[in-house]
Amino acid sequence: MKEVAGQAASFFYALPPVTLPSLNRFTCNTTSRFLIMMIRSAIVTILCSILALTACTKETSEKALDGIVQNLQEDSLFRNYFTEKNIDSIWRDPSGLKYRIQKTGSVESIKPTSVPTVIFTTKLLNGKVVQSSQGLPTNFDGRMLKEHIPGWQIGIPKIGKGGRIMLFIPSALAYGSAGISNLVPPNSPLVCEIDLVDFKD
Numbered sequence: 001m002k003e004v005a006g007q008a009a010s011f012f013y014a015l016p017p018v019t020l021p022s023l024n025r026f027t028c029n030t031t032s033r034f035l036i037m038m039i040r041s042a043i044v045t046i047l048c049s050i051l052a053l054t055a056c057t058k059e060t061s062e063k064a065l066d067g068i069v070q071n072l073q074e075d076s077l078f079r080n081y082f083t084e085k086n087i088d089s090i091w092r093d094p095s096g097l098k099y100r101i102q103k104t105g106s107v108e109s110i111k112p113t114s115v116p117t118v119i120f121t122t123k124l125l126n127g128k129v130v131q132s133s134q135g136l137p138t139n140f141d142g143r144m145l146k147e148h149i150p151g152w153q154i155g156i157p158k159i160g161k162g163g164r165i166m167l168f169i170p171s172a173l174a175y176g177s178a179g180i181s182n183l184v185p186p187n188s189p190l191v192c193e194i195d196l197v198d199f200k201d
Helices: 002-013 030-085 150-158
Strands: 098-103 115-124 129-132 164-169 190-200
Touching (some): 098 150, 150 190
Antiparallel strands (some): 115 129, 115 190, 164 190
């Protein structure tokens, strides 16, 4: 931002002095000089804002484009995965999450503040298991649903108690570009098999 401000100031003060006809006839008193300084300052501020906004817009556009490319690549990976594993009846949430409900469970719906108890296995697309409850129920020490990854927050409410679901989670709804050190590589889509054993509000 300091660099942008410097560029804007250099640009403005490099311009030839502006002549104000109304002031040529009179002696430029202190008030007039102060007003001119204020006008200069305001113009520099506007130029800085325009340059900063342009830079931010470019950066935002580049990030958005990277996200679109990443999503397209992961969609292709998921399609290949579904074909190889002969998985059908896949539904797609507007968020980009893909899922397959194997058992609907009860009609009672879990809330973001509910604490789910689940039996789960999380894999990479290459089949490597990266997280698992080892076939035993866990509530992650009382963790609320809203504290889990976005893919779980979106997917688990699609079933009730006793339900079972497969979640095909894009990296953006999992651990993103950060991943988990020595466990989940950056930009890794995940496959989660989840049994919702119970939940408490």
